Amino acid sequence: MARTRMACRECHFVNDPDAQSCELCGSSSLTEDWSGYVVITHPEQSEVAEEMNVTDPGGYALKVR
Template structure:
């Protein structure tokens, strides 16, 4: 999992077919330097999603460097 890219802007874990552009926010600022992740299924009901400012379901990195 550590070889996956993560968006530095919204912390979304990118799938291999996403390339190097985030499908969620459109940013091309991505990194392999991240740790931990959370899967958010229902952001409208999630306190974690609220804290992370996440509005779309998906996988998100907890720490991005």
């Protein structure tokens, strides 16, 4: 059974299941309780990235609890 990836409560970046801190922002506030997934490849050209305040490419959770 696959383990759930961890979303950062601060920046919404989706991390590996065994992460202890966010690979993007360094926060230790990670959770398995998230939903929705968006991959942003060109944040400088993305309206979604602008709405989410994302400046780095990667996978992000849309809703983090």
